[in-house]
Structures are given as structure tokens and as C-alpha cells.
Amino acid sequence: MLxxxxxxxxxxxxxxxxxxxxxxxxxxxxxxxxxxxxxxYLRQLTWIAxxxxxxxxxxxxxxxxxxxxxxxxxxxxxxxxxxxxxxARLVAGTKSWIAVGxxxxxxxxxxxxxxxxxxxxxxxxxxxxxxxxxxxxxxxxLAAAPVMLVVLQPDLGTALTFLPIVLGALILAGLRRRTxxxxxxxxxxxAAGGWNFVLKDYQKKRLTTLMHPAADTRGAGxxxxxxxxxxxxxxxxxxxxxxxSQSQLRFLPARHTDFVLSVVGEEFGFLGxxxxxxxxxxxxxxxxxxxxxxxxxxxxxxxxxxxxxxAFQFFVNVFMIIGLxxxxxxxxxxxxYGGSSLLSTYVAIGLVLNIKMRRFANV
Amino acid sequence: xxxxxxxxxxxxILRRARVVLYLCAALCVFLFIYYWKVQILDHGKxxxxxxxxxxxxxxxxxxxxxxxxxxxxxxxxxxxxxxxSLDREVTPDLESSVAAMSRLLELDPEVLKERLAxxxxxxxxxxxxxxxxxxxxEVSRLESRRLELPEVVVEAEPKRAYPRHRFAxxxxxxxxxxxxxxxxSPLGKRHRPNEMAGKTGxxxxxxxxxxxxxxxxxxxxxxFGRSRGEISRREPVQGRDLWLAxxxxxxxxxxxxxxxxxxxxxxxxxxxxELLTLASxxxxxxxxxxxxxxxxxxxxxxSNPTFPLENRAIRxxxxxxxxxxxxxxxxxxxxGVVGPGTMFSCAGSTIIYGNPFGCWLASGHGPMNLSDAIxxxxxxxxxxxxxxxxxxxxxxxxxxxxxxxxxxxxxPGEKDGxxxxxxxxxxxxxxxxxxxxxxxxxxxxxxxxxxPLQIACVTAFVARRGVPVTPRLARDEDxxxxxxxxxxxxxxxxxxxxxxxxxxxxxxxxxxxxxDGFNICGKTGSTQVISRERAAQLARQxxxxxxxxxxxxxxxxxxxxxAVTVLVEYGGGGGALAAVLARDLFELYARKYAR
Numbered sequence: 001m002l003x004x005x006x007x008x009x010x011x012x013x014x015x016x017x018x019x020x021x022x023x024x025x026x027x028x029x030x031x032x033x034x035x036x037x038x039x040x041y042l043r044q045l046t047w048i049a050x051x052x053x054x055x056x057x058x059x060x061x062x063x064x065x066x067x068x069x070x071x072x073x074x075x076x077x078x079x080x081x082x083x084x085x086x087x088a089r090l091v092a093g094t095k096s097w098i099a100v101g102x103x104x105x106x107x108x109x110x111x112x113x114x115x116x117x118x119x120x121x122x123x124x125x126x127x128x129x130x131x132x133x134x135x136x137x138x139x140x141x142l143a144a145a146p147v148m149l150v151v152l153q154p155d156l157g158t159a160l161t162f163l164p165i166v167l168g169a170l171i172l173a174g175l176r177r178r179t180x181x182x183x184x185x186x187x188x189x190x191a192a193g194g195w196n197f198v199l200k201d202y203q204k205k206r207l208t209t210l211m212h213p214a215a216d217t218r219g220a221g222x223x224x225x226x227x228x229x230x231x232x233x234x235x236x237x238x239x240x241x242x243x244x245s246q247s248q249l250r251f252l253p254a255r256h257t258d259f260v261l262s263v264v265g266e267e268f269g270f271l272g273x274x275x276x277x278x279x280x281x282x283x284x285x286x287x288x289x290x291x292x293x294x295x296x297x298x299x300x301x302x303x304x305x306x307x308x309x310x311a312f313q314f315f316v317n318v319f320m321i322i323g324l325x326x327x328x329x330x331x332x333x334x335x336x337y338g339g340s341s342l343l344s345t346y347v348a349i350g351l352v353l354n355i356k357m358r359r360f361a362n363v
Numbered sequence: 364x365x366x367x368x369x370x371x372x373x374x375x376i377l378r379r380a381r382v383v384l385y386l387c388a389a390l391c392v393f394l395f396i397y398y399w400k401v402q403i404l405d406h407g408k409x410x411x412x413x414x415x416x417x418x419x420x421x422x423x424x425x426x427x428x429x430x431x432x433x434x435x436x437x438x439x440x441x442x443x444x445x446x447x448s449l450d451r452e453v454t455p456d457l458e459s460s461v462a463a464m465s466r467l468l469e470l471d472p473e474v475l476k477e478r479l480a481x482x483x484x485x486x487x488x489x490x491x492x493x494x495x496x497x498x499x500x501e502v503s504r505l506e507s508r509r510l511e512l513p514e515v516v517v518e519a520e521p522k523r524a525y526p527r528h529r530f531a532x533x534x535x536x537x538x539x540x541x542x543x544x545x546x547x548s549p550l551g552k553r554h555r556p557n558e559m560a561g562k563t564g565x566x567x568x569x570x571x572x573x574x575x576x577x578x579x580x581x582x583x584x585x586x587f588g589r590s591r592g593e594i595s596r597r598e599p600v601q602g603r604d605l606w607l608a609x610x611x612x613x614x615x616x617x618x619x620x621x622x623x624x625x626x627x628x629x630x631x632x633x634x635x636x637e638l639l640t641l642a643s644x645x646x647x648x649x650x651x652x653x654x655x656x657x658x659x660x661x662x663x664x665x666s667n668p669t670f671p672l673e674n675r676a677i678r679x680x681x682x683x684x685x686x687x688x689x690x691x692x693x694x695x696x697x698x699g700v701v702g703p704g705t706m707f708s709c710a711g712s713t714i715i716y717g718n719p720f721g722c723w724l725a726s727g728h729g730p731m732n733l734s735d736a737i738x739x740x741x742x743x744x745x746x747x748x749x750x751x752x753x754x755x756x757x758x759x760x761x762x763x764x765x766x767x768x769x770x771x772x773x774x775p776g777e778k779d780g781x782x783x784x785x786x787x788x789x790x791x792x793x794x795x796x797x798x799x800x801x802x803x804x805x806x807x808x809x810x811x812x813x814x815p816l817q818i819a820c821v822t823a824f825v826a827r828r829g830v831p832v833t834p835r836l837a838r839d840e841d842x843x844x845x846x847x848x849x850x851x852x853x854x855x856x857x858x859x860x861x862x863x864x865x866x867x868x869x870x871x872x873x874x875x876x877x878x879d880g881f882n883i884c885g886k887t888g889s890t891q892v893i894s895r896e897r898a899a900q901l902a903r904q905x906x907x908x909x910x911x912x913x914x915x916x917x918x919x920x921x922x923x924x925x926a927v928t929v930l931v932e933y934g935g936g937g938g939a940l941a942a943v944l945a946r947d948l949f950e951l952y953a954r955k956y957a958r
Contacts, residue, residue: 229413230413232405232413233406233413251417292377292380300380304376
């Protein structure tokens, strides 16, 4: 299945960047979590190994095959999510976890991959300049099923990450101005309804504290404030590895997960942040460039949706930890502790590499 | 053309992808700039916030100085007490914290909330002390929940202790948190809110001396408020020790003598004005209520009808009765209304201004001079002296002797008593003075009011032959300037002293006070505390009517060293009780010092 020519097309730079970021993550997770029990950095290393294996597994199969199976995969994932709603026990207030042996996984992460594939499959035949209503409605319906189930878990942060996927597909497919306007009105109606009838109080609070972080120093505003203090007090060169008072004395919340970049900001300063941001920019630019190499429409869609998904998670996280976006519970891809997130990111990048490897029509 | 056939035309969607790429690039530029702003431009601000996060300043309460008696014995000491406070800065949910604490401390949640609310809004982030004097059991109960309740802070602090309990309690006073009205005073500026400060007695008077300088401790804490080490530390400096003139042996004896009677005893060193004894009974044990919170024990004492919290020696107002004859004799001699040889005859009663006035001895004393009159405490003689002097001259001599104003003792709350005059009557009652009232005042009754300490000072004034004395408790604190000798001839004092000597040593009313070889001079007093009609009524019912019992004297006659004043409420005749008690004190003093 993988001959020599395909192997020679393997993108070493991208894999190198992904591994480098993951390992930096392990170091920062160590710094953030060594003060508490549970060797999180070791578990993350295990997950990196598992994820890397998954990435190569994805490379083995031509993405055309994956596309042809996408509808079944998507259906299966929705069924699993529904079953989760019915049978899962509450863990940390949500029903988003499925226990596999000693590890726990979040099926919602895999649902993103399924959605990317199914949307690419849907728009592969779409050649017009603008998308028409039937396909638009179908696309939204395909996305709505997993999103609704994830919202109900309730895991607003993860649900939000489905947005760039759908948006990415629609941007490429093309939306007329009136379609956008009608959609916005619909979205506003749904948003208003959601605010009043669906969102829980703590979720509303997260949104309102963004506007007035100082008003609530012990709740969500406390997290943002502590994170800003950590980043700001880092200065140019930082306080040094394992020497950040905010991180080591546990003022910083969710240090090894959502706020892991704040630890970088505190201990390695602006220079550390700049290097990391540079690495991400390099990775994202690389992904966007691959879009231009894809041999077919479905390939472009997949690469673009993956790139936009990662970019979205990246921007939301870096804006969140510095107080420019609400605390949504979206981790920083590759760096934050969390196996499911890591696995889905590796698989998504695997898809991109798969497309790049098989960019020549005559293979 | 090959490309056209094999590959799809993707230029449109790639163009759209490129637009998104540019948008992302723009976001990245903004990101760099914003992180630059936070990390480089605003670095100082966040650095300070991080430092404030991780450092905590703790006040190390300085122990108060010790209070010692004249031999160095410790009267007020320090032990360790535990207090628990709530740090509202790290309190996630006040309701649940209050619920947990009220359960662990067995305190009513309402009481707890009230204590939290009382601290005002100025220091909302300061930990609030919610209970002190914890038992060890309470401390361990709280400490075992250290992790669940990081906002609950248990700290050890120096705690005042009075090792001899009720002993000299009125002199020492006790501590309480400051009343709101004290906050603006120098006392309030010296103490932090909710800290214990001197409330009464020596603790209050010398609070500035006894209060030490609190230390500070800067320490690193984590987000749970747990200490992770010290940064710097300034040790607290204990307050200065205070040495009192108090002689514990005499004080102890005086308190024993009073037993369970209500009264006061003052022993004064006539040479220096130092107070060797200042006893008041009933008394109290301040150890039970050294707390920030009004303890039930204190409330009970404050509402007790016998007023155990009152220092009767300096705040009790009594008629001096026959004790006042010392002053009357001085005045009569100085004004020349009587001479040493002036005789009056006592027939047991007399009629003055148309009203009958009796002597305490119904059968009468017969003819007597001034010396005899003092010795026998004859009322008839002093009625005549009073009638001749008139109220305003009496008032002048009373003030000259030190009555009607505070003695200047270094204790707070002293009362100044009352010396009546025509002016006073006009001002307070808007009525003229009736000459008949003068006759009552002449034997120390009527509106005239004195404290036992004032009487001790009058006695010292006579003993010093006209040099007033300012009583002092603290030995080494700067004393006030010694008062000047008053303008009375020495011979006047010798006549009065002679009468007082004969009262004790020549079979007079004070004879029960006599101690062999210790030339005591004294004067007794028995004051009616109820009206004559009421007394007669009670006597008819067969109930015993007792007067307040006074004795005041000094010794030795020449070169006097101490003055002793005894007052026993409802003690009966001065010669029968007060003089007996005084004798024991003179004897103890003579044994300890004079020989």
C-alpha cells in the first residue's frame, strides 16, 4: 500500500514540527503538574506514541477510501454520542467521557474527524461558485447532529470547535450575501433562544465575565486574571523553568491543560511565547500551503478544514489565556495535556499528509 | 492543458482559502503585538500582582510587658492562646465556610456572621478573628480540615494571664477590644482593630508602656494559603515591664481581711505617696474574660447588684462620717473659732437652730476640749465647730485637705466626690443653703461624699503636717511634681494628731487599732446610710441596722511612714470593725518594715 515513492513524499518538516510542539508540551506539562500527584507528562508521552501510530495508520489508506466510508463513520459516531448521552456517567459534570481500559477518551474529538470527511465528501461534487440551499441544509444538518449531542453533554468548548469545520466548508463552497444574511438572522434567533433556554448559568457567567473580568475575582474572572498575571509577570525572558510563582504555587488554574501556554509565558517570557507562536505559524502556514497542492476538490476541503480547525483552536486558546476571549475550555492543540485532543489533532494532520503524499493524479 | 484534463479547476476555492490564510496572518500579527504589550509594556504591573499573590504579610503580635509588684512578683503574665480567623480573600463561598466553622466551633452561625459583619468595610481583605481562646480540641479539629478549609486560619498569639486570679484585680484591670469611641484616641492609634487593648486599671493607664511593637512576617504562600517559607521577618518587641509600688503581702492581707464583705482598704506610704495596697471587694477573676468577644461571665459581673467590677477604693462614694472631724478640727483651729482649750459639754443631745441633734453616745461625754472630742468622736463638740465655721469655710478647708477633687492616682476612672457649699446648693438645687444642713456636714453626713482613697490622702496630709501627697501605683514611671505645703500652722496639725493618737492609744474610739510600740494615730467613723426614721422603723422590727464602718490612721506619730484607710459597707461601728482590720495591717507593716 505504501510504496517507496509515497514514502519519499512524506512531509518530514510537518511531522517534525508536530513532534517538537508535542515534546515542548510534555516539558511544560511537567512544569505545570509536577507539584500535584499523577505523572501527567508520562501519560502525555504515552498518548504521543499512540497518536503517532494513529497518524501513520491514517497514511496507509488512500484518503479516497476514507471518503467513501465517511457517511458510515459519521453515522456511527453520532450513534456513539447518542449512546453516551443515554448511558454515560457524569464525569466532572459532563457526559463526554468513554472509558477504554485505563484511559479515558472523548468520542467528540473523533466526531470532528468524521465531520471533516463527510463534509469533504458532500462538497467534492460541488463545482458551482456558490452553494445552493439543499446542499447547505444537508451540510448544516450533518454537523448539527454531533454538535447538538455535544452541547447536551454539556461541553460547550468542544461543540464550538465544530464551527470552524462547517464554516471552512462553506467558505470554500461559497455563500451568497443573502444566504449569509438569512443564516445570520437564523443564527441570532437560535443564539437568543439558546441563551435563554439552553445555556447553563455557569456558561452565561463565562461570557459575561469576559466583559468584566474584575467583577468576579474568584470565578471565571479569577482564572483569566491569574493567567494574565502569569503571562505579564513573565516579562521578556521569563522567570525560568520551574520558577514561575503563579504556576508553581498553583495560582494558575488548569495549568497543564487549557492554560499551559500561560506557564510558558511566565517561565520563558515573551521570547518563549514568540518561539512557540512562530512554530505554530509555521505549522499552520504549512497546512494551508498543502491545500494548494491537493489533487482534487475533496482534498482541498479536507486540508482547509483541518487547517482552519487547528487555527481556530489555536487562536481561541491564545486569546482566551490573555483575556481576549471567554474561558471556553478549548485546549491548545498539541501542547495541552489531553489524549483525545492530541489523537484527533494527529489524525487530522495525518489526513493532510495523506493528501499531500497522494497529490499526483497518476498514482 | 494536461493539467486541465487531469486535475479539476480549483482556482476559485484556493483563492478563498488564501483569503482566510491572510486573515489568519493578520490575527497572528495582532497576537504578537498584544502579547508584547502584556509581557513587555505592562510587565511591571503584572509583576507586582504576582508578588502580591505569592507573599503574605502576617502580623506577629508582641507580648505585653509584665506587671510586677514591688518585690518583683509577677501579677500580669503572658501565655499562649489560639485564635481562629477567616481569610475572606481566599473564601470561595462565605455561606459554606460559616456553616463549616459554626459546626466545628459549636458556634451559632448567626453569631459568627455578626462577628464577620462587625469588622467594617475598611479592611475587608484582612482576616477576621471569629473566635479566640480556643481549646486544644478545637484547634486540632480545625487543623485536621486544613485542606478543605484553606480560608480558616488558626494562629497562636500571646494571651494575657493573671496568675493570681482575683488578686489585685481592680488595680491591674483587664483587656478588651476597643470600644468604637476609643478608635480615634491615642489608644486606638496604638492598636489594630480587633486587637486587645487595656480596658481598665493599670492595663489601661500604662497601655502605651505595656504594649510592645508588633513584628511582621513576609512569607510565600500558595493559592491555598499554605505557607511555603519565609521571605523576611521582623521579630515583635515585647512591651516594657511595669513595677508597681504594690506590696503583695499587705494587699493579700487586706483582701483576706475584707473576706466576703463589701468594702475597700487603702495603704499608703506617707513618705512617697506610693500605694502599698488598694483593695476593693467584691472582686473578680479577669482570666475568664480576656476575649475579643463579650463573654457571658463579664456580662454577669457587670449586671451584678454588688458591682464587683467597680473599684470601690477610687470610685465608691461614701459619707465620711466622723472621719471628717479631722478636717473640722483643722479648720476650727486655723480659723480660730476654737482653741486648744475651748470646752464644750456633751449631754448626749443638743438643740441647734431649733432642731434637736444627738451625739452617738446618748448618755453624753460631759465637758471636753478639742483633743477629747477627737478621741471620743463627740458629735456635740463638732456641731459647735461647724456652726461657728459655716458651710463655706468648711468647704474651703475640705478642699484644702484634698476632698472634692481627684487625688491624681495613676488609675483611670477615679471619682472626685462632693464638697457642698452655698454656691453648690444654689447651682444644683437652685435653693439657698440652710444653716441646719451645716450641722450634718460638720459630722461628715449630708451631701458630703468622699472616696476611701481621698480619705487615705487626707490622713497622709495630716500625718505630713500639711504637705499633700499624690498617690502613685507605678514606681518607675515619671511621677507628677510633689504638691506644695499648704498654708496652715504646724501647731494646728499637732493638736489634731494628738487627738488622733489618744483615740487609739488613750482608750478612744480607735483603741482597737492599737499596736504596741507603733504609735498609731487614727480616727473612726460610722456613717448612717439610711434615714433616721427608716432606721427606727427597722429597729422596731427587730432587724439589725448597720452603719458603714470607717477607720483611717497613720503611724508612727512622729516621722510617719504609712497611712491605712479601711471602709466596710454595713460593717457597723468604725471602732468595732474597721479599726480591728486596720490594726492587722499596721501590725503586718510594722513586722515587715519598721523593725
